Amino acid sequence: MTTDVDSKPSLLLSVSPTTVTSYRTVKNSAIAWFDGGVYLPTDYIDNITLNMLAPLERFSDADQCVEFLTTTNDGKHSMLCFLILSGTHESSEVILKAVHDFANIISIYIVKEEMYEDLTSPLKNYGKIYGPFTAVAFFYEQLKQQMLQSELKHEQFGFDVWHGTEMTPVASIQRKNKQETMFMYGQLLKQFLLDTYEIEDITYDDALKKMISFFRQSYPNSRSHLEFIERLQSQYKNYTPIYWYTLDSFLYRLVNKALREHDVELLVEMRIFIRDLHQQIVRLYENEIRSDNTMVPSTVYRGVLMPVNEFEKKILNRTGGLLSVNSFLSTTSNKELALAFAGTGQIHRNEMAILFAVSLVHDATTSVPFAFIDPVIGGAESEYLFTMGAVYRIRNIEHLTENGIPCVHLLLTSSNDPQLTSLTNYTYRSIRDTDERFLTSI
Secondary structure, X not given: XXXXXXXXXXXXXXXXXXXXXXXOOOOOEEEEEXXXXXXXXXXXXXXXXXXXXXOXXXXXXXXXXXXHHHHHOOOOOOOEXXXXXXXXXXXXXXXXXXXXXXXXXXXXXXXOOXXXXXXXXXXXXXXOEEEEEOOHHHOHHHHHHHHHHHHHHHOOOOEEEEOOOOOOOHHHHOOOOHHHHHXXXXXXXXXXXXXXXXXXXXXXXXXXXXXXXHHHHHOOOOHHHHHHHHHHHHHHHHOOHHHHHXXXXXXXXXXXXXXXXXXXXXXXXXXXXXHHHHHHHHHHHHHHXXXXXXXXXXXXXXXXXXXXXXXXXXXXXXXXXXXXXXXXXXXXXXXXXXXXXXXXXXXXXXXXXXXXXXXXXXXXXXXXXXXXXXXXXXXXXXXXXXXXXXXXXXXXXXXXXXXXXXXXXXXXXXXXXXXXXXXXXXXXXXXXXXXXXXXXXX
């Protein structure tokens, strides 16, 4: 998924800033650079190396820079931003005053051509400031590490937990708490998204056009996003949904954010892609079952960084309960890679690294399909992608001897799991009891 640009120095001699997308290290971030129309001798190389980290937007106009940063701070479409400012241009302070307190702006780097000059007084009064630096090369590694750590911190792992005994009666299910309500709502929402295409009087092509139009309206000021949207519009049917999902773009992030937050309005806009992606995973899974592939691993892993209180409240004492991951879930059979993704060896206040170990049952009884996607995307990370709404049983929790990280052992549920069946039946009775008002209200 990620590429260390330092291991590919020869690339700088053969690529341009517009052809480095596949090498990007960070996916959920953007870099905004206000240069005030002043260009440095190293600009060409700087553009390439920064684009290898994340989409780079350069501005000579302060108002356009502020407008772009304001767009990225929008609640639904927000992304992490790293700002580079000219240390000599008077408009830099204007930009700082306008955007400094935006929660999505992680750090601000000051570039000044004169090495002997320190920061001007006004810029010293702001936090998040690093520098000044005379060239991008002097802070590139610092920026890279900061971006990776920030993305790891903000890459939320959305899930709901339902707890009960194996044969929980319907009466006790009805005494569900808020967390269990969200569990059932997530399952309802998944079914709605998969069925809605048949419900609506709309063709496939019209649904696709509607989604593209929505993306254009959502990202009117981002050059990199608009370029991706243009490509999506002209080439969507030429590639697989998994291909589009795994590209370095806003698409996978927006889909999973909407699923994680149960954002119905946003999900409806993207339902055509969500359904396409789900159906491709189903097809790959069914092909694997028919081929009786014995190469499927017994366990796959996912490392995450999670708030301590969330782990203690939702997981720590929930052994035997059901855990539903609302979004699509990428995992790997490479345990060390998953541990690296969890941020081992890093210290985070009020946060902790968690390793999820998922035991697989690879047959027709599995409740949610998953697929080995390396051959589809030309990857080499032993990646397995689960469709949205996968339900697992929390088996036990242990602390790894080598680093003390909690390892949560999960078992992918089967379609005849008694507890899952009881919950599913109650969920569908709820739909009937409301006389389909749930669907029509959405």
